[in-house]
Amino acid sequence: MTxxxxxxxxxxxxxxxxxxxxxxxxxxxxxxxxxxxxxxARFWTPFDPQKVDVQxxxxxxxxxxxxxxxxxxxxxxxxxxxxxxxTVWVALGAxxxxxxxxxxxxxxxxxxxxxxxxxxxxxxxxxxxxxxxxIAMMLSSVWGGSLWVVIISVGIGFGVNIARVTRxxxxxxxxxxxxxxxxxxxxxxxxxxxxxxxxxxAPVFIVQLSWGMAVAVLAEAGLSYLxxxxxxxxPSWGILLKDLQTYISVHPLSVVWPGLAITITxxxxxxxxxxxxxxxxxxxxxxxxAARTPQPVVVS
Amino acid sequence: xxxxxxxxxxxxxxxxFVASALIFVxxxxxPGDVAQVIAGLNATPEQIAAIRERLGLDAPLPVQYVxxxxxxxxxxxxxxxxxxxxxxxxxxQKGQVTIPxxxxxxxxxxxxAMPFGVISAMRRGHRDGTLLSVGAQTLAxxxxxxxxxxxxxxxxxxxxxxPAQGFPRSGWADPSxxxxxxxxxxxxxxxxxxxxxxxxxxxxxxxxxxQDFVRTAAAKGLTRTQALLRHGLPTVGLSIITxxxxxxxxxxxxxxxxxxxxxxxxxxxxxxxxxxxxxxPKVQGELLVLTGFVLIVGFAVDLVHRTLDPRQxxxx
Numbered sequence: 001m002t003x004x005x006x007x008x009x010x011x012x013x014x015x016x017x018x019x020x021x022x023x024x025x026x027x028x029x030x031x032x033x034x035x036x037x038x039x040x041a042r043f044w045t046p047f048d049p050q051k052v053d054v055q056x057x058x059x060x061x062x063x064x065x066x067x068x069x070x071x072x073x074x075x076x077x078x079x080x081x082x083x084x085x086x087t088v089w090v091a092l093g094a095x096x097x098x099x100x101x102x103x104x105x106x107x108x109x110x111x112x113x114x115x116x117x118x119x120x121x122x123x124x125x126x127x128x129x130x131x132x133x134x135i136a137m138m139l140s141s142v143w144g145g146s147l148w149v150v151i152i153s154v155g156i157g158f159g160v161n162i163a164r165v166t167r168x169x170x171x172x173x174x175x176x177x178x179x180x181x182x183x184x185x186x187x188x189x190x191x192x193x194x195x196x197x198x199x200x201x202a203p204v205f206i207v208q209l210s211w212g213m214a215v216a217v218l219a220e221a222g223l224s225y226l227x228x229x230x231x232x233x234x235p236s237w238g239i240l241l242k243d244l245q246t247y248i249s250v251h252p253l254s255v256v257w258p259g260l261a262i263t264i265t266x267x268x269x270x271x272x273x274x275x276x277x278x279x280x281x282x283x284x285x286x287x288x289x290a291a292r293t294p295q296p297v298v299v300s
Numbered sequence: 301x302x303x304x305x306x307x308x309x310x311x312x313x314x315x316x317f318v319a320s321a322l323i324f325v326x327x328x329x330x331p332g333d334v335a336q337v338i339a340g341l342n343a344t345p346e347q348i349a350a351i352r353e354r355l356g357l358d359a360p361l362p363v364q365y366v367x368x369x370x371x372x373x374x375x376x377x378x379x380x381x382x383x384x385x386x387x388x389x390x391x392x393q394k395g396q397v398t399i400p401x402x403x404x405x406x407x408x409x410x411x412x413a414m415p416f417g418v419i420s421a422m423r424r425g426h427r428d429g430t431l432l433s434v435g436a437q438t439l440a441x442x443x444x445x446x447x448x449x450x451x452x453x454x455x456x457x458x459x460x461x462x463p464a465q466g467f468p469r470s471g472w473a474d475p476s477x478x479x480x481x482x483x484x485x486x487x488x489x490x491x492x493x494x495x496x497x498x499x500x501x502x503x504x505x506x507x508x509x510x511q512d513f514v515r516t517a518a519a520k521g522l523t524r525t526q527a528l529l530r531h532g533l534p535t536v537g538l539s540i541i542t543x544x545x546x547x548x549x550x551x552x553x554x555x556x557x558x559x560x561x562x563x564x565x566x567x568x569x570x571x572x573x574x575x576x577x578x579x580x581p582k583v584q585g586e587l588l589v590l591t592g593f594v595l596i597v598g599f600a601v602d603l604v605h606r607t608l609d610p611r612q613x614x615x616x
Binding site for chain 2 (some may be wrong): 125126127129130131132133134137138139140141142143144180214221222224226228238241245248249250254255256258259262263264266267269270271
């Protein structure tokens with residue numbers, strides 16, 4: 001085996017650990033399934049999700065409508081598949097915004113001069129108190145509701161969270177020997193950041209990102225339900241919930257499906273985050289094997 | 301302690317300032333011409349000028365900000381652009397629904413989280429303990445709207461025990477009816493928040509079982525359960541207090557959605573309506589009150605935690 005291969009093997013060892021955990025495996029499967037559904041729905045759904053078919057209103061689940069139809073005869077499975085696209089888009093978008101904001105805040109908060117660092121820390125502590133939904137409503141009142149508003153508000157809310165967790169981690173890594181060695185070897189601060197600092201905080205970061213995407217899925221559903229997310233014509237799980245709510249006393253079963261889709265997706269992302277944390281944090285797995293070891297009292 | 305309270309109080313003031321500035325910038329500065337946004341695309345220049353006049357938009361921005369903040373300090377949160385009603389009096393009125401709803405939700409959340417969290421930690425590795433934590437994980441992933449719909453189907457539509465929607469017009473004049481209308485919404489928020497809180501209780505309990513004083517108590521002849529309940533639970537309770545601030549934020553968010561679902565005339569539903577109608581001055585006041593409340597609760601929680609936790613007192 002060449003050195004590069006050995007290195008590559010070691011690098012992805014966490015994936016094997018992740019798969020061996022029940023939380024991680026469930027998370028991987030769900031996230032892949034939702035992603036795949038969204039991809040397939042881009043090209044194919046069993047029926048046209050927006051096609052009104054008055055003949056087949058409120059069909060019970062069966063063949064050909066596996067999950068039944070809604071009040072205008074639209075196929076619920078196709079609506080759910082098309083809605084997965086919106087969900088994936090919002091989760092990825094919010095993840096990207098959160099990554100960008102979180103990294104910038106963490107890097108500025110960890111690597112600059114003292115008073116800038118401290119101000120960023122205080123700012124992050126304050127911003128973290130803002131509930132994502134209130135940020136979204138604030139933006140909606142100015143620009144009207146849209147998926148962009150959902151993406152940006154969840155991105156801000158979770159970017160701050162990521163910064164809060166990543167910043168101390170960056171500070172910790174900053175004082176390790178290999179960073180010092182990098183500096184001694186003549187790496188510029190930026191190269192050092194890219195080669196040594198960021199890869200070492202990546203685990204913490206990715207865990208947060210996974211949890212943040214779960215929040216994004218919930219927020220999209222909630223805000224679309226309130227009328228501040230996806231436009232009514234767009235396929236979205238939140239919109240579907242809102243549409244079906246009107247008939248809930250007559251057709252309670254139909255409401256089950258979109259809710260189930262949201263719950264499974266959120267659960268998958270949450271468990272993926274839990275699994276990633278366990279797979280990438282060596283101290284945690286050690287703690288797991290020696291569960292009863294008394295721990296030092298943490299005085300925060 | 302006094303030193304800590306002062307520093308923490310300064311942070312609270314700073315937080316309130318940042319919150320108000322952010323809200324002001326977003327709602328007054330970013331839109332460009334606020335009067336145009338409020339009036340909509342079809343407004344005549346006269347209408348726009350009238351709005352500008354009423355909101356004092358001709359003054360420089362810092363002056364507008366100071367006017368707004370000094371109004372708040374006098375208890376004047378501004379007034380609705382559409383109805384002219386004062387925001388503070390509407391908040392007081394709608395608070396009669398939202399505040400009881402929040403308190404009921406929180407009580408239910410704690411009543412669920414404390415026993416089940418402790419049990420799931422003590423039964424870790426056993427089938428029932430695992431089942432409890434899987435249940436909590438799953439419930440915490442449920443969107444609150446959907447949980448509400450499912451509860452409506454079961455308890456209002458099928459069983460007919462509780463009203464599915466609405467709040468009595470007479471308010472709390474008929475306390476039992478008002479209470480019954482809030483019960484299902486409060487259970488919805490309480491169960492979801494309780495599931496999240498339960499995970500904190502579980503990990504706090506697990507941490508407590510490993511502590512020296514619990515082991516010592518067990519070594520002195522108490523059973524493991526007795527030792528945990530008598531000596532470990534106080535530390536669990538303390539750790540719950542620290543996440544209470546988070547819970548309050550969760551309950552506010554939950555009530556915005558749930559008041560919509562159950563057609564409750566509360567603060568959350570008013571906010572949704574005002575955002576929809578672009579009543580910016582009103583939204584501005586409401587958002588400040590809600591975020592300010594979250595910040596103040598966070599401050600109070602930190603102080604209480606500091607006072608109650610002997611380890612923190614000694615650390616000084």
